[in-house]
Structures are given as structure tokens and as C-alpha cells.
Amino acid sequence: MQHNPYAPPQARVSVRALDDGSQVWREGELAVMTPSGELPPRCVKCNADAVQPIKERTVYWHTPWLYVLILISILVYLIVALIARKSARIGPGLCEEHRRLRNNVILGSLLGAFAGIGLVIAAIGNSSGALGLLGGLVLLAAVIVGMVKGRIVYAVRIDANRISLKGCGEAFLASLPRRR
Numbered sequence: 316m317q318h319n320p321y322a323p324p325q326a327r328v329s330v331r332a333l334d335d336g337s338q339v340w341r342e343g344e345l346a347v348m349t350p351s352g353e354l355p356p357r358c359v360k361c362n363a364d365a366v367q368p369i370k371e372r373t374v375y376w377h378t379p380w381l382y383v384l385i386l387i388s389i390l391v392y393l394i395v396a397l398i399a400r401k402s403a404r405i406g407p408g409l410c411e412e413h414r415r416l417r418n419n420v421i422l423g424s425l426l427g428a429f430a431g432i433g434l435v436i437a438a439i440g441n442s443s444g445a446l447g448l449l450g451g452l453v454l455l456a457a458v459i460v461g462m463v464k465g466r467i468v469y470a471v472r473i474d475a476n477r478i479s480l481k482g483c484g485e486a487f488l489a490s491l492p493r494r495r
């Protein structure tokens with residue numbers, strides 16, 4: 316058979332890229348996985364054995380361009396972000412110690428939120444604007460700390476082929492195969 320130099324190249328590259336066995340790998344500070352991949356059953360912070368059973372969690376991501384909408388209206392942004400965001404189910408493991416640390420952070424932020432609400436109520440009773448402002452700030456800070464520090468890992472990108480996660484510890488990342 317004659318070789319045809321004008322024939323289109325065969326699609327070997329994409330098959331090889333997806334088919335080398337590893338469904339979770341490291342890219343710099345990111346842990347990257349395919350949608351069908353599973354994180355290893357180890358603590359994503361320190362790489363110790365994870366407490367079983369590992370809870371499945373949903374992570375969300377949307378293109379950062381949507382933040383421009385906040386300039387127009389927070390409400391418009393929230394609605395579009397809810398529609399446009401992508402989600403993925405992942406099972407990030409935590410060891411006993413890191414699970415306890417996280418529980419403490421969540422407990423601390425809950426207590427902070429209650430303290431903030433208490434201050435707001437006291438402010439209403441005393442008609443004190445300054446106290447009300449302080450209560451509001453404490454409440455807001457507690458919610459933000461709980462949301463940011465309470466998450467185990469978070470998605471920095473989700474598309475049809477891969478989920479990129481940030482927040483893993485170096486020991487866990489070092490245990491993953493490296494790509495690029």
C-alpha cells in the first residue's frame with residue numbers, strides 16, 4: 316500500500332495523554348484529576364492515612380470573568396454565577412488530626428458568628444450604632460473565616476476533562492505523579 320503524505324494524522328496524542336493510567340496528578344501547587352478519577356485515600360494536607368469513610372463533597376468553580384458582574388450588581392452576579400458555575404464531586408481525605416483542626420475552625424467561626432449576633436442584639440437594646448457596626452463586622456469576619464478556612468480543598472478550574480484543586484499540602488502533592 317502506498318503511503319499517503321496528505322492523510323490526516325491519527326489521533327494518537329489525546330489517547331495517550333488520557334490513557335497512561337494516572338487519573339490524579341500534580342501540576343505545581345495543584346492536584347489535577349479527571350472527572351472519573353479518585354483522590355487517593357490519604358490526608359490531602361499531610362499524606363497520612365485518611366479517616367474512613369471519606370465524605371464526598373461538591374466543589375464549584377466559575378470563570379473569574381463573572382466577577383466583573385459584581386460591578387453591575389451583586390444580585391446579577393449571584394444569579395449568573397449560580398447558573399454558569401460548574402461542579403464536581405470529589406472525596407478529599409483528612410487524617411484524624413487535620414479533621415480535628417478543621418472542626419475547631421468551623422466551631423470557632425460558629426461561636427464568632429453567635430457572638431456577632433449577640434452584639435447586634437445588644438446594640439438594638441442599647442440603641443448603639445457603634446456596637447451594631449462592631450457586631451456586624453464580627454459576624455461577617457466569622458462567616459468569611461469559616462468559609463475560607465473551613466474548606467478542605469477548592470477548585471481553581473473545572474472543565475470537561477479535568478478538575479484542578481488547590482489547598483493540598485506539599486506531602487500529599489509530592490506523592491502524586493508529576494505532569495508537565
Ligand SMILES: [Zn+2]
Pocket residue numbers: 358359360361362363409410411412413
Ligand atoms: Zn493530615
